[in-house]
Structure formats: C-alpha cells, structure tokens
Amino acid sequence: MNEQLQLMIDWIEDNLNNQFSLNELSIYMGYSPYYCSFKFHQVTGISIRRYILFRKLYLSTKDLANNRKIIDVAFDYDYSSQEAYSRAFKTVFGISPREYQLNQLPVQSFVKLTLNKDEEWCKMDVSRKIEVERLQHKHSELFDKDVLNILNGQIMYENFKDNRLMGDSDYAPFNEAMCVNATTKQVFDKEFIYTRAFGHHDSVENYINKVIDPLDNLFNNEYKCIVLWFGEDMFCQMNLLTLLSYLEQSGYEGKVFLNSFREDEFKVNQTELKLGHYYSVYKEVLVHHTKPSNELLPVMYQAIDIYLNMLKEDNEVVKYISKNKDLTTSELIKRLFALFPTVGYGDSQYIEIINKIK
Incomplete structure (x- = not known):
C-alpha cells in the first residue's frame, strides 16, 4: 500500500500549483475518490486538502523570502486573490505574507511525505x-x-x-x-x-x-x-x-x-x-x-x-492510534514519529497515549 500512497503523494506534489481535483487523482490512481481520500488520511493522519494547504503555504514562504510580489505568489499557488492567500497564510502562520517577507521569521517546515518499501520515512542528515x-x-x-x-x-x-x-x-x-x-x-x-x-x-x-x-x-x-x-x-x-x-x-x-x-x-x-x-x-x-x-x-x-489541539481528547494523534490499534506499539511509535514530526513527542509520551487507548 505504501507504493500506492507514494504515487498518490507524487501526483499531488506534481500538481500543487493547480486547483486540486479529487476526481482527477482518483482517475490517475484507478481508485474511487472516496477510497483515495480515506486511505490517504488513514496512512498519513492528515486529509489530502490539509496536506495540500500546508505544503502550498510552506513552499510559498520560500518565494516570499526571494522578494517575489505577493500577488504573483498567490496566483502561482492557485489562490483566487491576494486577499484569499493572505487570509490562509495568517491562519497558519499567525502573521501576514508581507510581515513574513519583511522579517523572514522562522516557520515550521512542512516537507513532502516520502515513504519507502520498509514503511520508513526518508530523512536528511547534515553535520x-x-x-x-x-x-x-x-x-x-x-x-x-x-x-x-x-x-x-x-x-x-x-x-x-x-x-x-x-x-x-x-x-x-x-x-x-x-x-x-x-x-x-x-x-x-x-x-x-x-x-x-x-x-x-x-x-x-x-x-x-x-x-x-x-x-x-x-x-x-x-x-x-x-x-x-x-x-x-x-x-x-x-x-x-x-x-x-x-x-x-x-x-x-x-x-x-x-x-x-x-x-x-x-x-x-x-x-x-x-x-x-x-x-x-x-x-x-x-x-x-x-x-x-x-x-x-x-x-x-x-x-x-x-x-x-493535542489537549483535546480526540486529537489527530489519538485518532490515528485508535484506527491502527492492531499494530504493535513499536510499529505505531515508528509511524507516529514519521507522520507527526511537528508534534515532537518522544517515546514516553506516545507510549502513554497508546497504553490508554489499547
């Protein structure tokens, strides 16, 4: 299934600058729209549309850092207007695109998901x-x-x-x-x-x-x-x-x-x-x-x-663990590390949640 998911992710990445169409993705994959959406969320812990939102906005910060015009960046990532792009940007990052462009403050990275056949996620190691x-x-x-x-x-x-x-x-x-x-x-x-x-x-x-x-x-x-x-x-x-x-x-x-x-x-x-x-x-x-x-x-x-959000009883991590209770604790922890890098929990925090749910 990971190979199929990677094909799905690769197609999404190749079409990030276009308006997303679940129907076009389903035709490319040969599965129903519902199945594509369901399997993506089940394996990654995030919906396709939310993945696309975060990827577009994160990639757009690099364009802003290069002093491109905000309206050009907005249209490049298929936003209907500069105002629509700015609203989405501020919702995720807490500041406007212009503020980011002026100060280039640190943001959380949201990189492309990459799975290999062993269900491990590729990572870079720089000295x-x-x-x-x-x-x-x-x-x-x-x-x-x-x-x-x-x-x-x-x-x-x-x-x-x-x-x-x-x-x-x-x-x-x-x-x-x-x-x-x-x-x-x-x-x-x-x-x-x-x-x-x-x-x-x-x-x-x-x-x-x-x-x-x-x-x-x-x-x-x-x-x-x-x-x-x-x-x-x-x-x-x-x-x-x-x-x-x-x-x-x-x-x-x-x-x-x-x-x-x-x-x-x-x-x-x-x-x-x-x-x-x-x-x-x-x-x-x-x-x-x-x-x-x-x-x-x-x-x-x-x-x-x-x-x-993690304080909520039905947060994304809890939902993911609940849907994958059949996996061993070690396998679950490995997946949680890979799928939720922005959370940053260690083994002990994840084990405590897993034990409560199992």
Whole structure:
C-alpha cells in the first residue's frame, strides 16, 4: 500500500500549483475518490486538502523570502486573490505574507511525505559542525565566554559541550517536556518543581537532579547573551516558551538569540528575540490553556496551535492510534514519529497515549 500512497503523494506534489481535483487523482490512481481520500488520511493522519494547504503555504514562504510580489505568489499557488492567500497564510502562520517577507521569521517546515518499501520515512542528515561553522561567520561574538547556550535535551547538550561547538561559551541542557502535564505561573520555583515532578510521576529529588541542577549556569552566572537551541516542533517550542518566560521573570537584560532548526537536517534559522511578552503568553497557553493575545514568531504560533489541539481528547494523534490499534506499539511509535514530526513527542509520551487507548 505504501507504493500506492507514494504515487498518490507524487501526483499531488506534481500538481500543487493547480486547483486540486479529487476526481482527477482518483482517475490517475484507478481508485474511487472516496477510497483515495480515506486511505490517504488513514496512512498519513492528515486529509489530502490539509496536506495540500500546508505544503502550498510552506513552499510559498520560500518565494516570499526571494522578494517575489505577493500577488504573483498567490496566483502561482492557485489562490483566487491576494486577499484569499493572505487570509490562509495568517491562519497558519499567525502573521501576514508581507510581515513574513519583511522579517523572514522562522516557520515550521512542512516537507513532502516520502515513504519507502520498509514503511520508513526518508530523512536528511547534515553535520551540525558544518552548520555551526556557518553561523560563526555571521555572529562570531556568540562564541565568547560571556555567552550561554541552552540546548533542548541532554543528548544535544553533550554533543555541543563535548565537541565545544560554540567555542569558549558555556552550555546547559533543558531536560523537560513542558508540552505535557500541569505547570505553575512562576517558572523554576518550589511550586513549579513539585508540580512538574508530580506530573512526571517522579520524586522532587530526581526532578531537581535531572532538570534544575543542569541549569546551574543559567541561575548563577551572568551572561551578555543567551543562545537558545530549540527545534521547530511543538515539544521544543513549549520548552522554549518556558525558558523565555523565566528570563523575563528573572529580569534578564542581555541579548537573546533563538537558533531554530529541523531535527532531520539541522538547518538553523537564527533570530534575535526581544523579551517583554513571553511570560504573559506562557500563562495564557501553558497555565490556562488558552490562545495567546500577543503576536509571536510563526514557528511558536504554529506550535501553540498544535499544543492546544493535542489537549483535546480526540486529537489527530489519538485518532490515528485508535484506527491502527492492531499494530504493535513499536510499529505505531515508528509511524507516529514519521507522520507527526511537528508534534515532537518522544517515546514516553506516545507510549502513554497508546497504553490508554489499547
């Protein structure tokens, strides 16, 4: 079935700039329109029309980055008008095409789905060292002693620290999963530690050893600049939001850079951030589970939308697992990693959901 699905995806990709016709796809595939639509959603966890929407809008960001006229981009991707394209763009990314064109802020990548015969998804692997060297040519001052790099997770931290990828600067990992379990208004205080430990079914002592102690550099040293290394997915972005909230709560006055990247290819988008509203967004989103009232980076805006949807009992991940309960847990996890890269859950989060459903 994967070979047939890949043919379907290839046809859709070849016709992205045209008005989509489910009938034409069904004729090409030799199946009924209903069957094509059903199997696509069953295997990928997303509808054909939503896949096309995300692919078109993501590809259009590259045209905008090359300073093409917005109206030309809109017509190239078969929108009836510039206004229709702008509405769709803002719904997905949280900013207008013009705002994106002016600032070129990071967005979540939505790449073509590619299946091979073994039901594994193709991924790219680009050296982190090469990418970091590229960044050093742009901002050599970020490799100084007065800079702290906060990495999303222990593995990334060890890779950066052991290889001194950021020169003489310091390193610290954030070993959390803020996209699950309850949190508190104040970040890293006693109530926060107790609440997070309880949510993870862990002791306070273990939580401190795993999460708090590794952040000693953040708590006890002063830095002229902090560089935050976090992926595009929802998991990473909720961790990022938590740290930005803490920086505001603690009154940090130095520079803050976000190095946003895709896990599969590690191509970094570097953005200087201005503190001032992340604490209010943190409270709205992670504490009260409501939509933010402030304008955000597109990548964080998209992640928050995913986070709030994941809080629903009938979210896309739950639906997919429910429809594929006959698969083994290991096979399900492999598929979930491939099909929902923008969620960013790890094994433990997926296993917990799978066990509840099975």
